[in-house]
Amino acid sequence: MENGYIHIYTGNGKGKTTAALGLSLRAVCAGKKVFFGQFVKGMKYSEVKAAQYLPNFEIEQFGRTCFIDKDPEIEDIECAKLGIKECGEILEKGDYDLVVLDELTIGLFYKLFTIEDVLEMIKKKKDNIELVITGRYAPDELILIADLVTEMKEIKHYYTKGVEARKGIES
Template sequence: MEKGYIHVYTGDGKGKTTAALGLSMRAVCAGKKVFFGQFIKGMDYSELECVSFLPNLEIKQFGRGCFIYNEPTNEDIEAAKKGLEEFKKILNDGEHDIVVMDELNIALYYKLFPMKEVIDTIKNRKEHVEVIITGRNARDEIIEIADLVTEMKEIKHYYTKDVEARKGIEF
């Protein structure tokens, strides 16, 4: 790829991370190298097992659990900042064709790091690197720099009928 584009998957509907994982799998199967970093998340999600099946896929979490129902702690903020520093290196070294910044929008919503730093990080990447950003509440600044924005809209979801999250489907 000569030019990498910026994708944003946002909205209140299910499927943002799933879409990014699908694109990642497609890219790896096409011989591309993918880094999939997850802000906020630190739990044992099934996608962490992908690396056993897809050798050109690396997944790393930069969270300590999932605090989205509470305020982030100093440890949560430090984990996110550490993740952003790692993304800076990965986006600049050019070794990966696709870089997924999973839940970046939520990290920005909680102000875990400055928007300007994130925008600069993305804009200063190697030109061929494709960037995928996921998470609810995409800020206008993120939408503005994006080349593709998809909003997942919830129409109906079985969790309203008290269906618990299921391994391999929701996590």
């Protein structure tokens, strides 16, 4: 049995979710089974349709709407805590080869759950599962337990010129 490692894709640059989706595609094409859990997100990004096209790929969102410019509501917290519970069960069961917890660190940043909740969930991970955690502001506690940490650094981005998220590229 192969050892599954913990990856973190963090930083203020574009590409964290995209990198996790790319790894998911690679895994599916290698015959592996993937679970992609999205925290904070409830909007219907294009990747939500991926399960229609990719065998052995499942995606679930544990968010409602974008609250980045306001405080999360109780329903946002409940969705996120349900996600922690469900993802903990998935990690414990071991039915997937790759599990992605997209925007998990944003959930921490907005205090939708605690670092203790996350560390408890990660402890349930079967040894063979490759685990990817994405999002800005990855805390030191997660960086410490990770085997691979990549920081996406923004150098230049067209949104500073007013370009909105484009379907198939950013959404």
